[in-house]
Amino acid sequence: MGALSRDIESLKKEGFRIEVVPAFPEAPGLATGAFGIVVLIENGPHPHAAQLFANWMAICEGQETYCRGEQGPTVRTDVDNSWAPPYTIPKPGIKYLDGYDWDYVTTAFPESMPKIRQVMAMRQ
Numbered sequence: 001m002g003a004l005s006r007d008i009e010s011l012k013k014e015g016f017r018i019e020v021v022p023a024f025p026e027a028p029g030l031a032t033g034a035f036g037i038v039v040l041i042e043n044g045p046h047p048h049a050a051q052l053f054a055n056w057m058a059i060c061e062g063q064e065t066y067c068r069g070e071q072g073p074t075v076r077t078d079v080d081n082s083w084a085p086p087y088t089i090p091k092p093g094i095k096y097l098d099g100y101d102w103d104y105v106t107t108a109f110p111e112s113m114p115k116i117r118q119v120m121a122m123r124q
Contacts, residue, residue, distance in 0.1 A: 005088045006071035020087040029096040037100065 012018055038054045040047070056062040063074045073081035073089050081089050090096060098104060 004071075005085050009071055009085055020085075029090065029094050030099060 008018055008020065038057045040050050040054055044050050057066060060076070060079050063076055063079050067074045067079070067081075068083060071085065071088070073079075073084040075090055
């Protein structure tokens with residue numbers, strides 16, 4: 001439960017029979033920054049190199065290179081995701097929850113924690 005797509009695909013290549021199923025099919029889809037958010041640190045040691053890297057990560061080539069390494073697609077529509085496992089590709093017409101949206105992180109998530117704790121306690 002909660003395995004990364006790169007680990008799932010690695011196990012499949014080793015012969016494990018794995019089927020990906022949604023844990024909560026009634027819940028909205030989720031879109032996150034996965035394992036990477038690019039930030040520029042104020043007064044960092046090499047600001048121009050950092051800016052160059054951040055800009056490269058934002059272009060199609062950078063997105064595809066990073067996403068192929070993580071084995072998770074980008075949500076950009078101008079990048080080829082055909083290589084990605086089908087269960088990882090966002091589907092048109094579905095409203096996804098953005099796990100890094102400012103309002104979600106600062107308001108909705110903190111407000112939902114008591115309810116999440118209550119539900120998790122009931123399942124134990």
